[in-house]
Amino acid sequence: MIYDYIVIGAGSAGLSFAALMENKGHSVCLLEAHTIPGGCSSYFERDGYTFDAGATTLSGLKTGRPLRRLIDELNLDLDLVHVDPGIVSVINHKKIHRFSDPQKWNEELSKHFPDVDHKKLWSYFREIEKRGWILTSTFKNIPVRSFKSLFSFLSFKLPTALKTTPELFRSVDSELKKYNIHYQDYLDIIDEMLFITAQNGREETPLLMGAMGLCYPEDTSYAMGGMKAFSESIAKKCSTIFYRHEVQKIIPHENSFTVKTRQGEFEACNVVSTIPFWNHAELFEDQKAKNFFSTKNKPDPSECWSAFMVYLTIPLSPERKDLYFQIHCPQIPNCETKSYFVSLSHPDDKSRSKNGRQVVTISTHSRSSAWLGIDKEIYTRKKEQTSEFILESLKKEFQLQDNDLQNVMTGTPKTFVKYTRRYNGLVGGIPHSIKRNPLEYIIAGSPYKNFYMLGDTQFPGQGIAAVVLGSQNLVNYLN
Ligand SMILES: Cc1cc2nc3c(=O)[nH]c(=O)nc-3n(C[C@H](O)[C@H](O)[C@H](O)COP(=O)(O)OP(=O)(O)OC[C@H]3O[C@@H](n4cnc5c(N)ncnc54)[C@H](O)[C@@H]3O)c2cc1C
Incomplete structure (x- = not known):
């Protein structure tokens, strides 16, 4: 059989892409090396307990955001509990509760760090976050894959895009400096929150991604049953998953691909790979692809x-x-x-x-x-x-x-x-940094026609919500 799509990897990116494409009527074959779904958002069982292996929190569940859209479109059977406070930061005998409600959060900060205009600072973060979500949820062709979609990117929501672009070049720290914050604990809390969301500290994280990361605890949920329940709920929507099928080679033909595993070969018109960028070098024979996926290439x-x-x-x-x-x-x-x-x-x-x-x-x-x-x-x-x-x-x-x-x-x-x-x-994606060329975020690359990449080493992937957004955008582009 020649499938419409072979998807490599049953992590959050591969599962969501495969389930959404199947839902649109395409034949999809999902190949996963491990024995269970989830990848970094997977689980394992020991002594009768179910442990989350990596990721534990779900975000992007407000109306219009990636996980909400995924759950609604696939009608996923999930029991989610909103977690508020989304994080409790414990620092130097203080417990700082990151409440969802803006006023409660300002009061919590003022209690521990008086004389800072928290309301102004966090309203600004929230405004940037909102603009970020408007751009990502209304412009469904990011990263751009053709001139046509580049043009529509530039013309669509232009005022919001123009207002937001400088925030890709400016760090979170540049904004914090305006507030003369002399509390090291406050700065440390912001730094460490950024490390778990943007994978970088305040001095390098662009304000746009930083604001989105700092506001993510306002939209945090726990899936009853943990990541097992989350990943399995999407896997149930994929009719053709082959576990213990590690892809060894990808052979491109004129109009199709052969994908080889130790258990057998599979054919498809399109391949969507969700494994990390650098994993691909050994999957291709020809030099063109090897060069494309070289570790000398960006991202480092x-x-x-x-x-x-x-x-x-x-x-x-x-x-x-x-x-x-x-x-x-x-x-x-x-x-x-x-x-x-x-x-x-x-x-x-x-x-x-x-x-x-x-x-x-x-x-x-x-x-x-x-x-x-x-x-x-x-x-x-x-x-x-x-x-x-x-x-x-x-x-x-x-x-x-x-x-x-x-x-x-x-x-x-x-x-x-x-x-x-x-x-x-390497996990968690590519650290967001003002030192990176923003075009790397926006333009999708691939060494072959009909070979696409998703996952957390591809923009916009960082965390489950973002890799799901990447999958949703590719589904939109292909349909
Ligand atoms: C410790 C930790 C905590 C995190 N916490 C959170 C959190 O709380 N919330 C959040 O949103 N995000 C969190 N993240 C990030 C999030 O888990 C990942 O960004 C996301 O799950 C990545 O999904 P992915 O599909 O891109 O990649 P992966 O999850 O890595 O999936 C790739 C899949 O491909 C399979 N594979 C690899 N090679 C092959 C091959 N050759 N053939 C076939 N299959 C192959 C792998 O087995 C894997 O299942 C965390 C990550 C870590 C590591």
Whole structure:
């Protein structure tokens, strides 16, 4: 059979693209290397508990935003709970609740950091965020794939686009400087929030992406059943998924492609690949594609992050009402940022919170170079050192005893290589930076006609909502 589309990778990008295209009547074959769907938004089961493997939060659920549109269009069977506060930042004995309601958030900030015009600053962030969403939800051809769509990009919503363009060249810090903020804790909270949303700090993150990232906790939800429920709900809408089918080679023909796996060959008129940019070099034989996907080409992989993960269960506590915490701490050994992100299973989620215990996923930014290609003993020692540091801090912040921590496991960039096949275990996408050429964001490249790329190393992908938006835009372009 010759499919209309072969999709490579059943992460959030591949699942959403395949389900939406099938919904439009196309024949789609989804090939996934792992045994289950989800990729970085996947899960694993141990000792009767279901752990989120990477991503834990869902955003972009307000009307017109990517996940809301996906859920409505595919009629996904999901039980979502809005989480408010979206994040609790814990810093120097302060707990700062990132409330959804603008007034409550201003009051919370004023309580901890008086004499700053929070209302003005955050109204401005919210205005930029709104413009960002207007552009992304009304202009459905980004990144542009033809002159025709470039022209429509320039003519459509021109005033909003013109007003927003300078915010691609200006950093979040340039705006903060106007407010004379002398509270280091406040700046650190903003920095670490940016690291988990834009993958960069305030000095480099463009104001547009920064404002969208800083406002994302206002639109955060928990999926009952965790990421397993989220990814499986989309997978159910894809009739042809082959798991344990790692793509080994892609052979382009004049009007079609052969895609080879160890289990067999597949043919399609179009291929949509959602694996990281640099993974493609080894999938093609010809030099043209190898050059296109070379690591010397942009985006530079050395600028990208991987993650260190700790998974465990802790006793449920009636006092612990919040689900997502960003705990600030001194430099974590073998990691780079000064915080770690803690996600808890919802206490009412009976499929995950059971036996009086809550499931915990902890993540923090780390460089692949700290973990790959090193001696096994050193690797093991580093892993212990990093997880001990995080667990000691967690015990202090959550008032836990040693024996409260059970089912403890860790993950490193090596784990991401094993379970997601991502080049060097790099996750989270390309850090947004004012140093990058904005044309890289806007123009979609590909070495072949009818070969398309999606996912979090392609614009607009960063986080689940953004990779889904990329899929929705490609579906729109192809139909
Ligand atoms: C620790 C962590 C926490 C995060 N937290 C959040 C969060 O809370 N909220 C949020 O929105 N985002 C979060 N993100 C980001 C988000 O998870 C990702 O940006 C998004 O899931 C990426 O989806 P993707 O489809 O582009 O790629 P992936 O999820 O990597 O999917 C690619 C798929 O391709 C498969 N694959 C690879 N090579 C091959 C091959 N040769 N053949 C066949 N299949 C192949 C992989 O197995 C994988 O399933 C987080 C990421 C990490 C790592």
